[in-house]
Amino acid sequence: MAREESKRLLDALNRTTACYHNLVLTVGGSADSQNLREELQKICQKAQGLAVATRAALTAALRDRSLDTEERAEFEHLWVAFSGCLDLLEGDMRRALALGTEFPLHASRRQLVRTGLEGGEAGVAARALGAGSLRQEEDSNFDVTDLSKLESEILQMGEMILNMEMKVNVPRWTMQARQAPGAELLSGASAGASSAGCVSVEERSGPCDQSKALAATVFSAVLLVAVALAVCVAKLS
Missing domain, CATH: 1.20.58.70 (Methane Monooxygenase Hydroxylase; Chain G, domain 1)
Structure with missing residues (x-):
């Protein structure tokens, strides 16, 4: 008690x-x-x-x-x-x-x-x-x-x-x-494990998703190079 x-x-x-x-x-x-x-x-x-x-x-x-x-x-x-x-x-x-x-x-x-009010002695x-x-x-x-x-x-x-x-x-x-040190972060670790599980599911989805990701990366790189060239041309002109 x-x-x-x-x-x-x-x-x-x-x-x-x-x-x-x-x-x-x-x-x-x-x-x-x-x-x-x-x-x-x-x-x-x-x-x-x-x-x-x-x-x-x-x-x-x-x-x-x-x-x-x-x-x-x-x-x-x-x-x-x-x-x-x-x-x-x-x-x-x-x-x-x-x-x-x-x-x-x-x-x-x-x-x-x-207040902005002003006055004489009586008002004060x-x-x-x-x-x-x-x-x-x-x-x-x-x-x-x-x-x-x-x-x-x-x-x-x-x-x-x-x-x-x-x-x-x-x-x-x-x-x-x-x-144990970090025991209060167990909830965060469990959340990380769930996200890791999602990643593993995505990895098992096949080479199609990987090829799409690679194509998107190449396209982004080309776009950045094009923008940089356009900026250089604009400065030189």
Whole structure:
């Protein structure tokens, strides 16, 4: 039960981290908005909650001295996968902080949006008290709060990773791969085998197809020579 629960938590953390990674890539782009920043906050908090729960489950399992060799090896592999996932999450959080600092919401709107409206002091005062100005102020406050909170969460994530390495000693380089190199390309290899089968069928179709292919090759070569001669004549004339 503990192993299945750990796998479930780790799978949820992987999916959440992947979603966060994809959203971080859009910060500062044309799809950037306050809705995106708020969604990033929610997903980051969800990922941190899953990370805490996964760490607790795996730590309790690896500290259990009653585990047999096979079960311990399974939990160690899960632990290494979990550590790698946290490294990716921390890197994306740092990227989100850097992009959010470089592309604040209120600054981007002020720089990109130009209404072309002009007026005297009364008009300027009216616009300063308008909804647009209030919205920009809210965006500015959101930027400051969001980035400060994210910076604090990054520090907490770094402390979590450090504490993990101190409490459970599972060096990553001691883990052995459970699949042969290139096992994930088996589907591609099977596709290549099917295409090879098609080639073999074509080869068995007889010399007629081969003669057609040879004729097409000769015709293409003659055509290319003719084009080259025409170009040379045009330049000389």
